[in-house]
Amino acid sequence: MMTSLNSRAICREASGACLQKGAVVRSQKWRATATTRRSTIRLGVVAGDILLPGSKPVEDWRAAEAERKRVKQESLDATAAAKAVYDKQQAAARGGVAKVPPELQTPLSDIPEIPYITAEGFVEDCSKAGAKATIYAIFDKEHALQYVGMSRSINPSLRLHLARMPSQCHYVKVAHVAAPNRAVLQKVQDDWIASSDGTVPGNDGGKCQHLWENALDCKTVWTD
Secondary structure, eight states: OHHHHHHHHHHHHHHHHHHHHHHHHHHHHHHHHHHHHHHHHHHTOEETTEEOTTOOOOSOHHHHHHHHHHHHHHHHHHHHHHHHHHHHHHHHHHTTOSOOOGGGOSOGGGSOOEESBOTTSOBOOOOOTTOSEEEEEEEOTTOOEEEEEEESSHHHHHHHHHHHOGGGOSEEEEEEESSOOHHHHHHHHHHHHHTTTTOOGGGSSSHHHHHHHSOOOGGGGOOO
């Protein structure tokens, strides 16, 4: 009986030692894993608990982060500098610095009038091959200037004006340009308006100009 009790005590003691040893092994393994994970997180190359293939250890991850921020800032500075140059060019263009091309230097009075409607009853084709924009002036049946506009597609614009203001569209004068510049087109438009003492009904900046340039609102003329 005594032998049996001693055997049981020995087994319990051995089992406790094994459990303690296992706990120590697991504790050591956890510390090793945690250390590996912290180091790989600092390097930014975590893949489980190991470094990615081909990656190189970085002695100071803060230096790598500082380098990334420096490169990003250089990119932002370059973008800002390019935008500043572009804005300066656009401001110069809006100020009328760009030169008026020869094809737009002809005074409005020297440009020949073209009948708005052909003998067959169609709107005259006023387009020109290679032209990227057109300045045009529309006259009524008394040859009085009614509207000065600019368009990248002259024929559709003329058809729209005829639909909106049919009684005012009898003659048209056009000047085409191959390399349009908004500031130049605006200057030529202003010059043509000024040549008519600055009193052009369709360019009054108000209700009449709205009728020339914008879609018709039929609801405003409906009867009860």
